Amino acid sequence: MTQGRFITFEGGEGAGKSTQVARLVDRLQARGVDVTRTREPGGSTGAEEIRNIALNGDAGRWSPLTETLLMFAARSDHLEKTIRPALDEGRWVVCDRFADSSRAYQGAGGGAPADFIESLDVAIVAHTQPDLTLIFDLPVEVGLERAFGRGLFETRFESKGLEFHRRLRERFLEIAKENSDRCVVIDATGDEETVAARVWAAVEGRLL
Numbered sequence: 001m002t003q004g005r006f007i008t009f010e011g012g013e014g015a016g017k018s019t020q021v022a023r024l025v026d027r028l029q030a031r032g033v034d035v036t037r038t039r040e041p042g043g044s045t046g047a048e049e050i051r052n053i054a055l056n057g058d059a060g061r062w063s064p065l066t067e068t069l070l071m072f073a074a075r076s077d078h079l080e081k082t083i084r085p086a087l088d089e090g091r092w093v094v095c096d097r098f099a100d101s102s103r104a105y106q107g108a109g110g111g112a113p114a115d116f117i118e119s120l121d122v123a124i125v126a127h128t129q130p131d132l133t134l135i136f137d138l139p140v141e142v143g144l145e146r147a148f149g150r151g152l153f154e155t156r157f158e159s160k161g162l163e164f165h166r167r168l169r170e171r172f173l174e175i176a177k178e179n180s181d182r183c184v185v186i187d188a189t190g191d192e193e194t195v196a197a198r199v200w201a202a203v204e205g206r207l208l
């Protein structure tokens with residue numbers, strides 16, 4: 001059986017990732033592709049438990065190093081229990097956030113050293129690197145406004161300051177530049193239909 005394809009969605013708060021993950025999954029399924037939709041942190045029973053302690057509570061609850069380890073602990077379980085089994089069955093996996101979020105949030109945002117994060121990536125993600133990463137790019141203020149509009153904060157990260165979110169945006173764009181074989185920057189401005197068309201063009205161009 002041929003391996004499935006692994007697609008990750010990355011970017012800041014309110015960029016429209018979760019909205020577009022749902023649309024892409026529908027569109028792939030309509031084409032007859034077997035798709036597993038998942039998210040991080042979480043995506044397996046154990047990882048969802050870690051998600052609860054990692055994302056809830058006070059904004060400064062975890063040191064950057066501890067937070068990085070929590071994210072990679074969750075990622076390890078997610079890879080073992082959900083992502084690799086699905087890919088081995090030939091299913092496509094569409095994941096709402098993945099390792100680039102650790103590079104941006106825990107690294108650029110929190111100050112965890114980049115080489116620490118990369119060594120965990122080598123050990124935990126190893127060869128299960130995404131085939132395609134869509135980096136949703138949007139002015140920070142617009143994204144946070146959308147996230148506010150969604151209602152209550154989904155995570156403790158949304159309550160961090162503008163400067164924090166600007167560092168994330170910059171880091172995501174840098175990741176895209178450094179990994180142009182894997183990453184496509186998606187202009188996340190415009191309405192849902194417009195963004196969905198950009199997402200589909202990237203998926204079609206790279207994977208279909």
Ligand SMILES: Nc1ncnc2c1ncn2[C@@H]1O[C@H](COP(=O)(O)OP(=O)(O)O)[C@@H](O)[C@H]1O
Pocket residue numbers: 012013014015016017018019020146147149150188189190191192193195
């Ligand atoms: N293109 C868009 N234009 C305006 N609002 C949007 C768009 N895409 C999503 N939204 C809305 O913005 C909010 C955040 O979207 P969401 O998909 O949850 O973002 P993310 O998962 O990146 O944080 C939601 O209320 C969603 O309905």
Ligand SMILES: [Mg+2]
Pocket residue numbers: 017018019096
């Ligand atoms: Mg989301």
